[in-house]
Amino acid sequence: MKMTSLKLKKILQERLSDARYHTSYNRDKDTFRIEWKESKQGMTITLPNVVAKYNERGDEAIEELVDHVTEALRIMNETQQLAGMEKNIYPVIRATSFPDKTKANKELVNKEHTAETRIFYALDLGKSYRLIDKALLEEEGWTEERIHEIASFNLRSLDCDYNKDTVAGNDFYFIAKQDGYDASRILNEAFLEEMKANIKGEMAVAVPHQDVFIIADIQNKTGYDILAQMNMKFFAEGRIPITSLPLIYEDRKLEPVFILAKNKPENS
Incomplete structure (x- = not known):
């Protein structure tokens, strides 16, 4: 079956069916949005990009997308905390052009590295992670220095086999x-x-x-x-x-x- 944006939209509506979600299709931009009805938090999928992946990899591309969307929505709807999760905090490298605020306009904790790179910090949640924002630090009374020290310590525990x-x-x-x-x-x-x-x-x-x-x-x-x-x-x-x-x-x-x-x- 030749995949089209409309067919993909229908597949996603079926696969991501949940009474707690609201979905919408933007015909002009050819995008599909899924969000929590209550909080309006969600994500927008550019359908032609997924169609291209489907044409290369088949059903595997859709399975991967559904897993990613489901996990992302789950995280958005949970309240994370840092206390007790110290072993799950790691530094991540990003380009200097990487946004320093979330889509909800929360400022992300970050640190200078080189002229090309910056350091951000992630709370590892298993299948995915959440970048740590300053509001979360303030809620728990943590300093940026503390998050950097914990993340650096955890990084050193990762093996460096090559x-x-x-x-x-x-x-x-x-x-x-x-x-x-x-x-x-x-x-x-x-x-x-x-x-x-x-x-x-x-x-x-x-x-x-x-x-x-x-x-x-x-x-x-x-x-x-x-x-x-x-x-x-x-x-x-x-x-x-x-x-x-x-x-x-x-x-x-x-x-x-x-x-x-x-x-x-x-x-x-």
Whole structure:
């Protein structure tokens, strides 16, 4: 059966049928919205995007969407708290362009990282997570320093096993655990220093999207070009893109670089 937006709308109405939900279809924008009747909180789905995924992956794409929507709506309707959930708090890396407020206009707790990246904080809820906002901190009397310390401690408990690939004499290490915090490993300074001690050439890292962290041991002139191409490909394919620019790691500092012609890096 050829999928269309109208057919998809009907499928979603059936699959997400619940007396507590209100659904609506915007014909002009070709979007489908589902929200809690009482709070009006919900989400809007751009139907052509899902149709495209269906054409690639079939029913799996719809199953994935329904799971995602159901989980998101559940979280929206629950009251979360931080006390007693300390072990479920982690830092997440996002692009500097990432919104610092929720759709409900609540300011998210965040911290500077590099010229390309910022640190936000997530309360892990199992299948999904909630970014922590300042209102939640105030409700529980927590400081931003406390949330950062707890998240950093929990991050260090995540394993940093990697896969290694050698291309044209340069070594590339990939962490892709699919736990939501792959890119967050860039904040594990002890791990970065451990890798630096074993690097033969120059050390560069990349966080093209949330679900991968790349460390590069650049040993010859083509290394930077390979890293740039690799990073751009990951960036284009990522579910939550972060930055297409690699970062040089030197003296415990991260500096974004543009990869120019002749394989020469230049600080951004």
